[in-house]
Amino acid sequence: MSEMVSIDFEQPVSLVPGGGVAAACSTRHAWARVPAEPSRAERGALKDRIRQLLREQQAVLVAHYYVHPDLQDLAEETGGLVADSLEMARFGRDHAARTLVVAGVRFMGESAKILSPDKRVLMPDLDATCSLDLGCPAEEFSAFCDQHPDRTVLVYANTSAAVKARADWMVTSGCALDVVRALTAQGKKILWAPDRHLGDYIRRETGADLLSWEGACIVHDEFKGLELELLKEQHPDAKVLVHPESPADVIALADAVGSTAGILNAARQMDAREFIVATDTGLLHKLRTLNPGKTFIEAPTAGNGATCKSCAHCPWMAMNDLAGVVRVLETGANEVHVDPATGERARLPIARMLDFTAALKDGRSAAGIAPGIGVA
Numbered sequence: 349m350s351e352m353v354s355i356d357f358e359q360p361v362s363l364v365p366g367g368g369v370a371a372a373c374s375t376r377h378a379w380a381r382v383p384a385e386p387s388r389a390e391r392g393a394l395k396d397r398i399r400q401l402l403r404e405q406q407a408v409l410v411a412h413y414y415v416h417p418d419l420q421d422l423a424e425e426t427g428g429l430v431a432d433s434l435e436m437a438r439f440g441r442d443h444a445a446r447t448l449v450v451a452g453v454r455f456m457g458e459s460a461k462i463l464s465p466d467k468r469v470l471m472p473d474l475d476a477t478c479s480l481d482l483g484c485p486a487e488e489f490s491a492f493c494d495q496h497p498d499r500t501v502l503v504y505a506n507t508s509a510a511v512k513a514r515a516d517w518m519v520t521s522g523c524a525l526d527v528v529r530a531l532t533a534q535g536k537k538i539l540w541a542p543d544r545h546l547g548d549y550i551r552r553e554t555g556a557d558l559l560s561w562e563g564a565c566i567v568h569d570e571f572k573g574l575e576l577e578l579l580k581e582q583h584p585d586a587k588v589l590v591h592p593e594s595p596a597d598v599i600a601l602a603d604a605v606g607s608t609a610g611i612l613n614a615a616r617q618m619d620a621r622e623f624i625v626a627t628d629t630g631l632l633h634k635l636r637t638l639n640p641g642k643t644f645i646e647a648p649t650a651g652n653g654a655t656c657k658s659c660a661h662c663p664w665m666a667m668n669d670l671a672g673v674v675r676v677l678e679t680g681a682n683e684v685h686v687d688p689a690t691g692e693r694a695r696l697p698i699a700r701m702l703d704f705t706a707a708l709k710d711g712r713s714a715a716g717i718a719p720g721i722g723v724a
Contacts, residue, residue, distance in 0.1 A: 398422060430634065470682055500517070583622055615642065
């Protein structure tokens with residue numbers, strides 16, 4: 349059984365530099381199903397059934413850091429992966445499995461299908477979505493791009509296949525600064541979508557001429573700088589780890605700003621014993637598993653000016669559960685499909701980013717792939 353939860357969330361519309369409006373859409377109302385928590389006995393039986401089905405179907409389970417700990421643990425126990433959205437898709441592409449079960453939200457399943465068009469991609473619930481994706485409809489975003497043909501279009505991973513297909517680049521929070529710095533060095537002006545907080549962070553850090561769509565993550569948008577300051581006073585020795593989808597006043601209080609992987613690395617490398625974490629609380633499971641001697645505290649979403657629409661956990665990520673994995677493996681339901689032409693076009697900005705990050709990892713200058721940096 350699942351409980352239906354309604355979510356009210358308005359994407360603000362604001363003026364952009366030079367005049368005009370940066371966004372044309374508000375996700376004023378959405379909903380999510382919250383699966384019932386199984387008993388210990390039910391949990392064990394579901395896990396055993398999933399292990400059996402994965403073996404029989406030569407399938408692999410990949411899970412995002414924000415889904416239920418049961419799914420994270422099971423993915424790793426069965427030879428799958430817990431990671432961010434791009435690593436999930438890349439792992440699935442390179443894995444020998446013919447079926448990928450993606451525990452996350454819909455754009456993650458689409459990304460997996462884009463990189464593995466010949467594989468079957470299943471999701472526990474196809475209605476699991478993302479406020480950034482909802483708030484950036486492809487047709488309206490394409491019209492926005494058409495209004496600014498002189499700009500190189502960068503989109504965040506948290507977008508639909510159709511939005512990616514309209515872009516020149518796709519980036520993650522882990523590589524966005526490097527890509528934008530490279531483009532800025534070439535004199536490129538940037539059109540960014542959809543997260544306004546991440547866009548503002550990129551602009552501040554790089555000095556880029558960056559025009560942003562006005563979207564926001566329902567989780568990170570709720571963190572409060574004032575309340576975080578008060579929490580820091582209670583924990584003066586704690587280091588603050590912040591995802592860059594958070595508001596600027598929260599980022600300003602951070603000891604480290606980074607993607608999910610960046611936050612994990614910072615927690616491991618810093619010598620502090622206590623951390624305040626401003627990202628989805630789903631990441632705390634992995635943080636605590638990898639750092640058993642350290643304490644991790646949730647950054648506040650309540651307090652002055654709060655609405656606590658998500659309370660630091662994505663309601664759509666919560667739609668993933670063990671029973672859903674069993675159901676799709678038994679029935680083949682919830683298969684992800686991406687129009688082949690859209691998928692082929694969306695693969696280009698993803699491949700461009702992968703080539704860029706591979707060059708940096710290998711120690712090659714971004715200038716070494718300069719022909720691939722410009723618009724498609």
